[in-house]
Amino acid sequence: MSYTLPSLPYAYDALEPHFDKQTMEIHHTKHHQTYVNNANAALESLPEFANLPVEELITKLDQVPADKKNRAAQQCGRPR
Structure with missing residues (x-):
């Protein structure tokens, strides 16, 4: 699975002005x-x-190997 950019639920001009x-x-x-x-x-x-939903992935960042954790956290999000 790869992530895709979701469409916005509104038009780009919906927040004008x-x-x-x-x-x-x-x-x-x-x-x-x-x-x-x-x-x-x-x-x-x-x-x-790679096949985890991003919401699940960010809860498992502590399981990502140390040498790859920073990049995964920066690009996929950090749990709060």
């Missing part, structure tokens, strides 16, 4: 897409974690 359409589109399609791409890349070397 507070956030303009271009900012929302760039933030979603570029910034967030980069996190998704990097998470997938980080998980290529962690096949035992």
